Amino acid sequence: MHALCGHDISQERTMKRTTSLRRCLREARRCFSSGGGSLQQKARITTHHTIVPRDTDPRWKDVEMERFADEADVVIVGGGPSGLSAACRLKQMANESGKEVRVCVVEKAAEIGRHILSGACIEPRALDELFPDWKERGAPLNTPVTEDKMYYLTEKGRIPIPIIPGLPMHNHGNYIVRLGHLVQWLGEQAEELGVEIYPGYAASELLFHEDGSIKGVATNDVGIHKDGSPKETFERGMELHAKCTIFSEGCHGHLAKQLYSNFNLRENCEPQSYGIGFKELWEVTPENHHAGRVEHSLGWPLDYKTYGGSFLYHIGGEQPLVALGLIVALDYTNPHINPFREFQRWKHHPLVEGVLRGGQRLGYGARALNEGGVQSVPRLTFPGGCLAGCSPGFMNTAKIKGTHNAMKSGMLAAESVFEAVTDENLNSPTAGIDPVSYETRIKESWVWKEMWSTRNIRPSFNTKYGMYGGVAYTGGVWYILRGKEPWTFKMHDGKKLDSECLQPAKERKEIEYPKPDGVISFDLLSSVALTGTNHDHDQPPHLTLKNDDVPLERNYAIYDGPEQRFCPAGVYEYIDTDEGKKLQINAQNCIHCKTCDIKCPSQNINWVTPQGGEGPAYDGM
Numbered sequence: 001m002h003a004l005c006g007h008d009i010s011q012e013r014t015m016k017r018t019t020s021l022r023r024c025l026r027e028a029r030r031c032f033s034s035g036g037g038s039l040q041q042k043a044r045i046t047t048h049h050t051i052v053p054r055d056t057d058p059r060w061k062d063v064e065m066e067r068f069a070d071e072a073d074v075v076i077v078g079g080g081p082s083g084l085s086a087a088c089r090l091k092q093m094a095n096e097s098g099k100e101v102r103v104c105v106v107e108k109a110a111e112i113g114r115h116i117l118s119g120a121c122i123e124p125r126a127l128d129e130l131f132p133d134w135k136e137r138g139a140p141l142n143t144p145v146t147e148d149k150m151y152y153l154t155e156k157g158r159i160p161i162p163i164i165p166g167l168p169m170h171n172h173g174n175y176i177v178r179l180g181h182l183v184q185w186l187g188e189q190a191e192e193l194g195v196e197i198y199p200g201y202a203a204s205e206l207l208f209h210e211d212g213s214i215k216g217v218a219t220n221d222v223g224i225h226k227d228g229s230p231k232e233t234f235e236r237g238m239e240l241h242a243k244c245t246i247f248s249e250g251c252h253g254h255l256a257k258q259l260y261s262n263f264n265l266r267e268n269c270e271p272q273s274y275g276i277g278f279k280e281l282w283e284v285t286p287e288n289h290h291a292g293r294v295e296h297s298l299g300w301p302l303d304y305k306t307y308g309g310s311f312l313y314h315i316g317g318e319q320p321l322v323a324l325g326l327i328v329a330l331d332y333t334n335p336h337i338n339p340f341r342e343f344q345r346w347k348h349h350p351l352v353e354g355v356l357r358g359g360q361r362l363g364y365g366a367r368a369l370n371e372g373g374v375q376s377v378p379r380l381t382f383p384g385g386c387l388a389g390c391s392p393g394f395m396n397t398a399k400i401k402g403t404h405n406a407m408k409s410g411m412l413a414a415e416s417v418f419e420a421v422t423d424e425n426l427n428s429p430t431a432g433i434d435p436v437s438y439e440t441r442i443k444e445s446w447v448w449k450e451m452w453s454t455r456n457i458r459p460s461f462n463t464k465y466g467m468y469g470g471v472a473y474t475g476g477v478w479y480i481l482r483g484k485e486p487w488t489f490k491m492h493d494g495k496k497l498d499s500e501c502l503q504p505a506k507e508r509k510e511i512e513y514p515k516p517d518g519v520i521s522f523d524l525l526s527s528v529a530l531t532g533t534n535h536d537h538d539q540p541p542h543l544t545l546k547n548d549d550v551p552l553e554r555n556y557a558i559y560d561g562p563e564q565r566f567c568p569a570g571v572y573e574y575i576d577t578d579e580g581k582k583l584q585i586n587a588q589n590c591i592h593c594k595t596c597d598i599k600c601p602s603q604n605i606n607w608v609t610p611q612g613g614e615g616p617a618y619d620g621m
Contacts, residue, residue, distance in 0.1 A: 045548045045585060047228035048540040050608055059229040067218060068238045072104040072196075073421050075216055075242035077203045077255060079107030080116060081179070081403050082389025083248035084186040084195075085130055086410035086417075091193035093418045101422065103195045104240060106219065108202035108592075110613040112187035113180035115250075115592060117279055117365040117621045118403065119311050119323060120179040121145065121171055121294055125446070126407035131189065139185055143176040143316035146292030151351065152471070153299040153310075158351055161298075161471075167479065168398035168454055171294050176313045176323070178281075178620030179403065200613035203249075206258055207239060213432030214384025216241040217255070222611050226538050243421045244433045245385040246413050248406075251368050252594040253391045254607055265378040265387075272393055273372040273458075273491045274498055275308065276595050278343040278568060279325035279621060284359035289320035296400070301345045304466040306332045307371075307458075310346060311400065312355065321362075322355060327400070329371060330498040330566075330599050331462070331491075334508045338565040340366075341513040344521035353520055364527040365621050366568035368594045369402070370395040372491055373458055374451040380413075380439055384432020388413040394447060398454035398474070405447045412441040453483030459491050502601045505560035524570045531591050532617030533569070535610050541587035542610040543571060543596060550604040551583040559601050566599050591616045 046052065054060040074090060076083045087105050094101035109115040124141060127134050134141070148171050151158040163170050187197055203217040216239060223234035247256055252274065260266045295312040302308045307329035315321040326343040347353060370376070370393040377394070380387050388410045395402035416438035420426060428434070442448055457478060461470030477485065492501075516522045545551065555561055556574055561583075563572040569589040574581050592615045597607040 045583060046541065046545045047226065048542065048544045048608060049228065050606070051544050051546065052228055057228065063230050063234065065236060067236050070238065070240055072102045072240060072242050074101065074103045074244055074246065074417055075240045076103065076105045076246045076248060077217055078248040078250060078253070078389070078391070079105050079109070079112045079183070079187060079197060079199065080248060080250055080389060080406070081183060081186065082391075082406040082410035083107075083246065084112075084183065084190050084410075085126065085407040086246050086248065086388055086414040087190045087195040087197075088130060088186065088193055089411040089414035090418055091190070091195050093415065095193065097422070099422055101418065104242075105190070105195060105197045106201045106203050106217070106240065107197065107199045108609055108612055109615065110200050110617065111184075112197065112199050113184040113620075114617045115615055116180040116183045117277075117367045117616075117618055118179040119277075119279070119313060119325065119400065120403060121174050121176050121311070121313055121401065122179070122182075123174050123401060123404040126404045126411065130407065130411060137189065140181045141175040141177055143292055143314075145171040145174045145176060145294050147290065147294065148172070149293070149295045151295070151297045151299075153297045153349055153351065155300050156350060158297070164479070166482070167474070168396070168457065169296060169400075174294075176292065176294065176315050178315065178323075180618050181620040202609035202612040203240075203255060204237065204609045206255055206262070207241070209384070209431035211430050212383065213430035213434075214245055214382065215432060216245055220609055220612050224539055226540060228540050231538075244417045244435055246410070246417060247385060247387050247391055248389040248410060249391045251370050251390045251395075252598055254597075254609060256387060256391045259382065259385075259387070260378060263379075263382040265380075265382065267379070269378050270372060270375040270491055271495050271497050272370055272376045274330040274368050274598050275327045275371050275397075276330055276339050276366060276566070276568065276593065277325055277327045277369050278340065278366045279323060279364070280361055281363035281621065282322045282324065282356055282359045282361050284320050284322050284355055286320050288355045288357070288359070289322065290314045291316035295351075297351070298467060298471065300349065301342050302328065304468060306334075306337070307461045307467070307470075309400070310352075312352065322359070324352065324355075327369070330368070330595065331501045333501050333503050334511070335502045335505050335559040335562040335601075336508055336510045336565070338511070338513060340524055340527075340568050344516055345513060347520050348514075356520055361522070361530070363619065363621055364530040365616060365618055366591060366593045366595075368598055371397045371458055373397060374448070374455045375459075375488065375491065377451075380442065381416075381434050381436055383430040383434045386413050386417070386435050386438050394451065396451055396454055398457040405451070408445065408447050409442060412445060412447075413438050416441055454478075455483065456485065456487070456489045459489035462491060497603075499599055499601050499603050502559055502562060504558050524568075528569045528589055528591065531569075532619075533589060533591055533615060534617070535588040535590065535614045537588050539611060541585045542608050543585050543587050543590060544606045544608055546604050546606060550602045552581060554602045555600070555604070556581060556583075563596055563600060563605070566595055568593055568595065572596065
């Protein structure tokens, strides 16, 4: 992959910065020793500059804050299926028309594909359109689905659910893939087309023109101590300016959140609803392996009022691999639920344990995913950019699939952006170009048709009948009408966020989970170790709190600290100290799932990017 051009600074500027930093640090030490206001700042849980502004901190007084800027025609934030599909389509069109269009992709993972986690059983529809010769190009789609099974699980048994052609869970023609490897392949195709890809650079800040339109993004500053003070190695991030910026950050993107607010993009849609998906990769014994088999389930270990389900995919190849996981909807109401431990408990069901017994666990990971459907898709364009992929919510929950829609939305965004940035007669009312035709393209595409047809399936599970009502609706009303019913359900009564669904801890019964046996089920920290997660310990925690007092006063007091259970990486702990309970944030464990940002009942946690290149290092997850 490429390295960013022009990122080095001159020796003179380096000496100037170092001198300023030393003077700044001396001033900070004097302030601390004299008992000044910075001592209080040093003791804070949150020291990130988005919460503690640098202009209030004397340690930053003389630090050089100038940023290098680079110009591109199109900048794409996020090197996942959507972002890379957009990049490929842009360069295909540019090359076909003989026009020079500079396309840059910034990706926060150290390598393309390393932050990707999905089941994944994918439809090749979008890939067929993007690269009709993908088989000849060596795309890693090597396991066509050969068997399709679905069950309703009880604690010890299972009830088969027939999968009839036409139902969303029918997987004929699909492929079981390791999505991270497919994304790596997409990155290679993009580079061959002339796309500039910059892994290890986290887009952390929106940039605006004077007229309020998007100018581009800035990458992270690096070289900052955990207490928020600058290190001698401090390096300012850089700016990437573009005529148009495509935001394809994945589910609950931290820049997308700001765009929703700045441009009121969610004014005419339902709130997004989410799930958390856990996944493990196992090498199983040959006799337990059935390449091409796809199995899904509902029911145990979740109660009928908690939406969720499982997957178990047999991957073909030299190794007998199985990808398995559990998805738990984040609108659950019992604050004592521990989704990770539900996942570990599920693996002891005879259906699953029979496959895993004698095998070896190779990988673990977790990621939030969109479940709101078409009702929750926001306005997609704004002056200077647009949203694509899972960021705005093109996941089809009824199918448990989103990759094909994410790719297609990226391709459609690319077509609209290319049309706009290359139109010499375009009279844009703002400095940043608004690719307005993208909305029309999406709504006339098979993406919208598919999502509209399944719009009522996920909400049908949120009635008083819970899972039973959802199964009855899907197998009855939906199968007959195929989404042509004249009504559209809402996910919740009124406009309710997942974070508002928890009930006080005293109103719900605690859950006793079995201890992991170390063979089929495992503890949390040994699981996180398999993610390859790495963060510099000496940097401000990127799990920021809007108010440091809220966790104890509200989250712990009312909900018994649910963040210590819903986090799939052990980031949040309530520990005992001489002064009583204290929240400890183990930011180095974070696997970038975004669950805390979504489910915190006080909406007090704001996930921001750590230094570029950090986080999990998944291998084909």
